[in-house]
Amino acid sequence: MPAGATYRVIVHVYDRMRDSLGTGTLVAELPPGADLGKLFAELAARYDPRFAALPNDENSPFGVNALVLNGRRVSMPREAALQLSDGDELHLIPPIGGGA
Amino acid sequence: MLVGSPAITPNRWTVVGKSPLTGGWGDANCGGYWGPMLKAAGYDGVFLKGIADRPVYLFIEDGTAELRDAGDLWGVDALDTELQLRERYPKSQSAVIGTGAEKLSLMSGVVNDEGRIAARSGMGAVMGAKKLKAIVCRGTAALPMHDAARANEIRKRYIREMAGNPKVKYFTKYGTINHTASSAFGGDSPVRNWAGSGLEDFPSAEAISDDNMLAHEYKKYACWKCNIACGGHYRTDDAQFPVGKTHKPEYETSALWGNNLLNDNIHSIMKANDLCNRYGLDTISVGSVIGFAIDCFEQSLITRRDTDGIELKWGDAASIMALADKIGKREGIGDVLADGVMRASQKIAGSEALAVHIGGQEPPAHDPRYAPSWGMIYAADATPGRHTQMAAWVQENGGTIPGIDTPSVEKYTYTGKGGLNAHINNLGQAVFSAGVCMFAFTRVSFSEWTETIEAVSGVPTSVESLDEIGQRVAAIRQAFSLREGISPVNYHIPGRAYGDPPIEKGPLAGVVVDLDTLRREFYEARGWDPGSGVPNTETLERLGLGDIVADMEVVKPAVAAP
Ligand code: SF4
Numbered sequence: 001m002p003a004g005a006t007y008r009v010i011v012h013v014y015d016r017m018r019d020s021l022g023t024g025t026l027v028a029e030l031p032p033g034a035d036l037g038k039l040f041a042e043l044a045a046r047y048d049p050r051f052a053a054l055p056n057d058e059n060s061p062f063g064v065n066a067l068v069l070n071g072r073r074v075s076m077p078r079e080a081a082l083q084l085s086d087g088d089e090l091h092l093i094p095p096i097g098g099g100a
Numbered sequence: 101m102l103v104g105s106p107a108i109t110p111n112r113w114t115v116v117g118k119s120p121l122t123g124g125w126g127d128a129n130c131g132g133y134w135g136p137m138l139k140a141a142g143y144d145g146v147f148l149k150g151i152a153d154r155p156v157y158l159f160i161e162d163g164t165a166e167l168r169d170a171g172d173l174w175g176v177d178a179l180d181t182e183l184q185l186r187e188r189y190p191k192s193q194s195a196v197i198g199t200g201a202e203k204l205s206l207m208s209g210v211v212n213d214e215g216r217i218a219a220r221s222g223m224g225a226v227m228g229a230k231k232l233k234a235i236v237c238r239g240t241a242a243l244p245m246h247d248a249a250r251a252n253e254i255r256k257r258y259i260r261e262m263a264g265n266p267k268v269k270y271f272t273k274y275g276t277i278n279h280t281a282s283s284a285f286g287g288d289s290p291v292r293n294w295a296g297s298g299l300e301d302f303p304s305a306e307a308i309s310d311d312n313m314l315a316h317e318y319k320k321y322a323c324w325k326c327n328i329a330c331g332g333h334y335r336t337d338d339a340q341f342p343v344g345k346t347h348k349p350e351y352e353t354s355a356l357w358g359n360n361l362l363n364d365n366i367h368s369i370m371k372a373n374d375l376c377n378r379y380g381l382d383t384i385s386v387g388s389v390i391g392f393a394i395d396c397f398e399q400s401l402i403t404r405r406d407t408d409g410i411e412l413k414w415g416d417a418a419s420i421m422a423l424a425d426k427i428g429k430r431e432g433i434g435d436v437l438a439d440g441v442m443r444a445s446q447k448i449a450g451s452e453a454l455a456v457h458i459g460g461q462e463p464p465a466h467d468p469r470y471a472p473s474w475g476m477i478y479a480a481d482a483t484p485g486r487h488t489q490m491a492a493w494v495q496e497n498g499g500t501i502p503g504i505d506t507p508s509v510e511k512y513t514y515t516g517k518g519g520l521n522a523h524i525n526n527l528g529q530a531v532f533s534a535g536v537c538m539f540a541f542t543r544v545s546f547s548e549w550t551e552t553i554e555a556v557s558g559v560p561t562s563v564e565s566l567d568e569i570g571q572r573v574a575a576i577r578q579a580f581s582l583r584e585g586i587s588p589v590n591y592h593i594p595g596r597a598y599g600d601p602p603i604e605k606g607p608l609a610g611v612v613v614d615l616d617t618l619r620r621e622f623y624e625a626r627g628w629d630p631g632s633g634v635p636n637t638e639t640l641e642r643l644g645l646g647d648i649v650a651d652m653e654v655v656k657p658a659v660a661a662p
Contacts, residue, residue: 012285014278014279014281014282014310015270015278015279015282016266016267016270019270055498056498057498057500058267058497058498058499058500059267059500061266063498064498065286065497065498066286066287066470066607068285068286068287068299068607071297071299071300071605071606071607072606072607072609073287073607073608073609091282091285091286091299093282093283093285093286093287093288094279094282094498095497095498095499096279096283096288096497096498096499097494097495097497097498097499097500097542
């Protein structure tokens with residue numbers, strides 16, 4: 001990657017969050033070295049301020065029960081400082097609390 | 101008590117018996133229209149003893165009941181049986197068995213409303229063994245209620261409350277099919293017979309999920325008097341797997357026939373739903389046993405010689421459906437698999453590690469490693485492997501029970517959950533026994549149940565009184581299983597689903613469920629012995645169940661803590 005290029009991180013969303021955003025796939029452009037915390041700040045700025053807080057709560061369309069980064073579980077805010085890489089993919093798994 | 105009343109979702113009926121699948125308490129619950137019609141025909145429940153000497157059905161009308169000859173219906177599939185009976189008895193509703201239950205498959209259930217099935221515990225085989233093809237009900241009696249006007253007013257109020265809830269609206273649109281893919285990717289759903297991970301092994305899960313499934317809905321469906329209306333009628337004119345009409349394949353069906361078999365052929369999933377409904381078989385168990393068989397084939401524990409020439413392959417819809425048909429008919433390899441994973445595994449040498457069952461029951465499509473309290477209740481309740489037994493999995497998954505304040509819960513913290521698990525389970529035991537739907541339990545204020553039960557029965561009702569009723573229900577179920585020699589603490593626990601050994605890939609990597617701690621604390625909070633799960637004498641006496649103390653004294657030495 002050329003110096004100064006941005007990292008592209010793909011974020012997959014589901015369920016009511018997808019409905020609310022009108023798409024299931026978001027792309028965040030981040031400066032090299034950005035972390036998970038920075039990604040959510042970018043998503044909040046670019047797509048929807050509700051990305052700033054993702055409660056584990058099915059009552060919110062922005063509720064998230066699990067975060068899966070490149071196939072592995074990560075947790076926020078505990079891992080907010082986790083460094084991202086270009087091409088990373090994050091899945092925001094919604095709550096299924098209603099028993100389905 | 102609430103079936104036939106103005107409660108929210110007053111339509112659920114339950115088949116209860118000794119489970120031929122697990123050997124302990126068996127039950128299976130279902131919606132539809134049959135339960136309210138049984139009430140309208142003048143009965144709260146039906147007890148059946150003995151075995152008929154030839155196929156019969158029970159005809160119940162306006163307070164009378166009679167066994168009639170079912171010789172012409174024996175051998176007819178469940179859906180056609182129901183249609184024939186409705187033609188014979190206009191305006192009736194029937195609960196019927198399919199040919200799978202006639203052949204005593206331990207994965208068989210009881211069907212109503214052309215494909216809604218009380219599927220678990222092998223209750224269809226109990227009817228099949230009794231040669232009872234159907235229970236037909238017809239009647240017009242109104243449910244006697246303490247204060248019908250108040251019950252109706254309460255209904256209207258809660259329907260208004262729910263109508264404004266976006267979460268309910270979304271559920272009305274999709275029902276359970278909105279998370280087949282996200283559950284595969286997040287780790288909730290089993291993938292590749294519980295040994296895989298969605299993103300790596302089944303990245304095409306979206307092909308069978310959400311709008312891709314919804315696109316096949318041609319008509320909405322609601323169970324009797326249900327304002328949520330999460331169901332739908334589906335069809336596909338696919339050349340290989342055409343289906344004229346079937347109920348929406350629920351998440352459980354889609355996950356176990358899709359994610360778990362790496363099968364992204366959506367038409368085959370609708371076909372599997374229809375096929376299982378016709379045979380009267382449990383889609384969870386049949387999907388599971390097919391996953392087990394493919395795994396055995398892949399590991400060369402069985403070969404084409406054992407499978408009647410079928411080459412079993414992950415994701416191969418044609419061989420999956422061919423196997424399903426053989427299971428329904430109990431033909432060849434189908435006969436080996438027709439009684440579920442545990443019994444199939446006993447017949448296939450070396451297959452134990454691939455056999456995912458809990459005490460004989462195939463678990464549903466919710467992984468204990470994703471929500472450990474689900475894993476706990478699967479392994480602690482008298483009916484093993486049930487996602488419909490309430491516990492703190494609701495909170496672990498980000499859900500709530502509206503109107504019930506609960507502390508926040510950390511998924512992977514194993515201590516301190518016993519009281520919450522017991523309380524939520526008790527409330528579920530009580531409210532579900534009253535005959536309403538789990539999907540309403542988690543979507544309407546709990547005060548709906550206390551208010552309506554009070555209006556219908558005239559008995560003052562509170563969260564506390566329902567908790568106590570739930571304790572009683574749970575204790576009776578547990579005591580029944582123990583008396584029959586089945587102890588939940590001795591259930592077979594499939595290591596694959598609990599992290600023994602931990603999986604190395606995917607979002608569940610490294611998760612090991614501390615079942616022992618969760619289960620001990622749950623039993624302790626119930627007033628049961630934490631090691632053996634036998635209800636304590638004081639608990640039984642406090643609950644007014646002194647008459648089962650003597651039975652528990654007999655089982656105690658046999659159920660010493662493992
Ligand atoms: S919520 Fe769905 S399953 Fe439950 S009673 Fe209503 S339609 Fe039936």
